[in-house]
Amino acid sequence: MSGPQDPTGAEIVIRALKDHGVRHIFGYPGGAVLPIYDALFQDEGIEHILVRHEQGATHAAEGYARSTGKPGVVLVTSGPGATNAVTGLTDALMDSIPLVCITGQVPTHLIGMDAFQEADTVGITRPCTKHNWLVRDVRDLPRIMHEAFYIATTGRPGPVVIDIPKDVQFKRAPYVGPSNIKHKTYQPRVKGDLKKIEQAVEMIAAAKRPVFYTGGGVINSGPLATQLLREFVRTTGYPITSTLMGLGAYPASDKQWLGMLGMHGTYEANLAMHGCDLMIAIGSRFDDRVTGRLDAFSPNSKKIHVDIDPSSINKNVRADVGIVGDCAFVLEDMIRLWKAKQLKPDRSALSAWNMQIDGWRARNCLAYKQSTDVIKPQYAIERLYELTKGRDTYISTEVGQHQMWAAQFYRFEEPKRWMTSGGLGTMGYGLPAAVGIQVAHPGSLVIDIAGEASVQMTMQEISTAVQFDLPIKIFILNNRYMGMVRQWQQLLHGGRYSHSYSEALPDFVKLAEAYGAVGIRATKPDELDDKIKDMISVNRPVLFDCVVDQNENCFPMIPSGAAHNEMILGDAANDPAVTEAGKVMV
Amino acid sequence: MSKQPGSAYFLVDTKAKEIRTTLSVLVDNEAGVLARVIGLFSGRGYNIESLTVAEVDHLDHTSRITIVTSGTPEVLEQIRHQLERLVPVHKVVDLSTETPGIEREMALIKVAGAGEKRVEAMRLSEVFRARILDTTHSSFVFELTGSQQKIDAFVDLMKPLGLVEVSRTGVVAISRGAEAM
Ligand SMILES: Cc1ncc(C[n+]2csc(CCOP(=O)(O)OP(=O)(O)O)c2C)c(N)n1
Numbered sequence: 001m002s003g004p005q006d007p008t009g010a011e012i013v014i015r016a017l018k019d020h021g022v023r024h025i026f027g028y029p030g031g032a033v034l035p036i037y038d039a040l041f042q043d044e045g046i047e048h049i050l051v052r053h054e055q056g057a058t059h060a061a062e063g064y065a066r067s068t069g070k071p072g073v074v075l076v077t078s079g080p081g082a083t084n085a086v087t088g089l090t091d092a093l094m095d096s097i098p099l100v101c102i103t104g105q106v107p108t109h110l111i112g113m114d115a116f117q118e119a120d121t122v123g124i125t126r127p128c129t130k131h132n133w134l135v136r137d138v139r140d141l142p143r144i145m146h147e148a149f150y151i152a153t154t155g156r157p158g159p160v161v162i163d164i165p166k167d168v169q170f171k172r173a174p175y176v177g178p179s180n181i182k183h184k185t186y187q188p189r190v191k192g193d194l195k196k197i198e199q200a201v202e203m204i205a206a207a208k209r210p211v212f213y214t215g216g217g218v219i220n221s222g223p224l225a226t227q228l229l230r231e232f233v234r235t236t237g238y239p240i241t242s243t244l245m246g247l248g249a250y251p252a253s254d255k256q257w258l259g260m261l262g263m264h265g266t267y268e269a270n271l272a273m274h275g276c277d278l279m280i281a282i283g284s285r286f287d288d289r290v291t292g293r294l295d296a297f298s299p300n301s302k303k304i305h306v307d308i309d310p311s312s313i314n315k316n317v318r319a320d321v322g323i324v325g326d327c328a329f330v331l332e333d334m335i336r337l338w339k340a341k342q343l344k345p346d347r348s349a350l351s352a353w354n355m356q357i358d359g360w361r362a363r364n365c366l367a368y369k370q371s372t373d374v375i376k377p378q379y380a381i382e383r384l385y386e387l388t389k390g391r392d393t394y395i396s397t398e399v400g401q402h403q404m405w406a407a408q409f410y411r412f413e414e415p416k417r418w419m420t421s422g423g424l425g426t427m428g429y430g431l432p433a434a435v436g437i438q439v440a441h442p443g444s445l446v447i448d449i450a451g452e453a454s455v456q457m458t459m460q461e462i463s464t465a466v467q468f469d470l471p472i473k474i475f476i477l478n479n480r481y482m483g484m485v486r487q488w489q490q491l492l493h494g495g496r497y498s499h500s501y502s503e504a505l506p507d508f509v510k511l512a513e514a515y516g517a518v519g520i521r522a523t524k525p526d527e528l529d530d531k532i533k534d535m536i537s538v539n540r541p542v543l544f545d546c547v548v549d550q551n552e553n554c555f556p557m558i559p560s561g562a563a564h565n566e567m568i569l570g571d572a573a574n575d576p577a578v579t580e581a582g583k584v585m586v
Numbered sequence: 587m588s589k590q591p592g593s594a595y596f597l598v599d600t601k602a603k604e605i606r607t608t609l610s611v612l613v614d615n616e617a618g619v620l621a622r623v624i625g626l627f628s629g630r631g632y633n634i635e636s637l638t639v640a641e642v643d644h645l646d647h648t649s650r651i652t653i654v655t656s657g658t659p660e661v662l663e664q665i666r667h668q669l670e671r672l673v674p675v676h677k678v679v680d681l682s683t684e685t686p687g688i689e690r691e692m693a694l695i696k697v698a699g700a701g702e703k704r705v706e707a708m709r710l711s712e713v714f715r716a717r718i719l720d721t722t723h724s725s726f727v728f729e730l731t732g733s734q735q736k737i738d739a740f741v742d743l744m745k746p747l748g749l750v751e752v753s754r755t756g757v758v759a760i761s762r763g764a765e766a767m
């Protein structure tokens with residue numbers, strides 16, 4: 001069947017990657033993947049980014065994927081290489097990010113023998129991938145490689161793992177190209193049911209207090225979905241909010257934009273969700289950080305839910321009309337039917353609804369007390385936004401208060417500019433994600449808005465950035481606390497600050513220098529602008545230690561399990577009543 | 587939902603009514619497919635009351651998995667969609683609510699004893715139409731096919747008569763009428 005002229009398994013991997021247009025891979029070598037590294041060495045077409053920890057490779061690939069719309073590719077060795085990748089795979093599964101992760105495995109005859117660096121990789125990664133394969137026969141490898149890309153990138157995207165034993169990497173088999181990949185059982189549905197779409201547009205036209213609630217699915221679907229969403233939202237004139245993952249699909253500067261919703265969403269977005277009579281959910285999944293207490297979630301509304309994943313519909317919240325399909329296809333049909341039926345929104349109802357919303361906006365829920373001697377974290381993000389907004393900028397974040405402030409105060413006008421760990425909430429995501437984004441967009445400004453605790457989880461990837469001349473900017477809101485943990489302890493655990501203080505912090509400026517990067521520190525509000533400008537103008541990786549108010553809390557906040565109208569606002573917001581209610585809850 | 591004293595946490599205690607259902611799942615018989623199905627149930631906290639699996643088409647390499655599960659109607663809908671999301675799954679049919687189905691289970695039941703008890707076990711096995719697969723002077727192995735309840739009833743009757751052990755296949759099911767699943 002196979003002859004000496006056929007490629008080896010390792011060569012098949014490289015050929016398949018190239019056939020799928022892969023230009024960059026993120027990886028770390030080891031015994032069980034050496035044949036693939038050898039094939040990589042002898043090949044010119046693919047650039048390998050050597051990370052410092054396999055978790056970093058997965059997050060870098062996520063950043064790469066989300067900022068480009070292309071799959072991110074990871075290459076790691078067996079055993080510890082594979083287990084280190086698990087966090088990133090889980091993160092990608094939760095946030096629907098296409099990753100193809102190739103893991104080396106011990107030779108087939110050693111599987112099950114507790115061989116050196118053996119781990120049951122397909123077993124371990126089964127629940128954190130969309131699908132995975134152990135390749136036992138090199139003849140299956142071309143097909144599996146192509147299937148892997150197909151499954152990772154279509155339907156609801158997600159991570160896949162291909163586990164390749166070392167002997168399979170050496171064996172030879174004919175290579176078969178990726179033309180017309182079809183799968184027996186996996187056939188995602190992209191077109192929505194027209195009858196339901198028709199029913200939906202009629203409900204949309206008849207609504208008195210409608211709101212669009214969109215999510216990461218719109219961004220995953222691609223630029224067309226974003227364009228159609230904008231068109232439809234403007235045609236109807238209805239207000240729109242989005243999840244953390246959906247930011248940028250609709251421009252933050254637009255007057256119909258309500259800001260983000262959910263646990264740290266705006267007052268107007270959450271109250272519009274609570275008080276609406278029609279919710280139009282597109283590519284969003286009613287996550288508990290969005291809905292709050294389920295039995296009090298938007299009690300008087302009908303819900304239309306568009307999602308590519310049938311299991312998302314009716315999972316947490318019952319949809320009155322559930323439409324399975326790709327957002328772009330469904331939106332296209334919605335717009336077409338809206339026009340064909342010459343539907344019009346109810347203008348007078350809409351203006352009453354907008355007035356009510358304006359009342360909520362007037363509470364100015366994001367207001368905070370400014371200070372002249374300490375940098376307020378919100379102010380730092382506001383300045384960062386003002387000083388970078390005209391540029392070609394990509395933002396990633398770690399997880400915590402800084403992440404929520406970034407979502408609230410950095411304003412996104414375009415999709416794929418905002419990379420954050422939403423579903424899994426992985427501290428340590430942002431720095432390696434920035435590495436991946438910068439690899440994909442060498443000329444752009446890439447900033448990781450970080451916390452001093454999170455950034456230490458994957459700090460070593462700054463070394464990757466230095467090695468590959470990736471001028472990423474790590475903007476640390478250093479509050480010397482695991483701020484989000486401290487906030488919960490203050491509000492929900494009687495102020496008992498159990499292990500949330502960031503002890504023994506490194507000197508981030510010296511740390512940057514030790515890595516061969518640039519360190520900058522700002523401690524006073526009046527020096528912030530100049531230092532941010534310095535950061536932007538350096539064409540090297542920067543660790544920016546922005547020393548901020550230690551005790552600032554992130555508001556608004558809906559405590560876990562509370563309802564949308566039980567929001568706690570900050571003292572600076574114009575709403576004494578709710579603040580009192582908030583105090584009662586503590 | 588209840589509110590814990592002195593805190594803003596809400597703890598959910600749901601006691602919604604659960605129903606039992608039988609699912610037929612047609613899958614590609616590839617390595618790990620059963621682990622995917624079982625992992626899905628344990629990972630998402632779904633119940634498995636019974637699960638059977640065997641290859642049903644040796645050319646196409648498809649297997650049929652029959653799962654008896656229980657949950658609220660919402661959970662049962664989720665189970666179905668989550669199963670359909672697994673890549674090697676061809677089709678999922680609910681044989682309790684969607685299309686009427688027939689269910690059977692087989693059991694092998696070992697009973698040991700002498701005298702009156704032995705005669706009584708033998709007599710009851712005839713009532714239940716069990717077959718005797720193995721006999722010694724002091725024991726029987728019965729084969730019994732039927733609904734889960736029928737097997738439960740027989741096993742209960744055997745307990746005072748010298749029940750030694752039971753081996754059950756779990757439920758297999760198929761829809762009524764001319765159509766395939
Ligand atoms: C890997 C991981 N471990 C623990 C947590 C729980 N957690 C959420 S936010 C947070 C604190 C983050 O602190 P920091 O990075 O300094 O951000 P801040 O909230 O202070 O802005 C922790 C520990 C998490 N999200 N991820």
Ligand SMILES: [Mg+2]
Nearest residue numbers: 451452481483
């Ligand atoms: Mg912090």
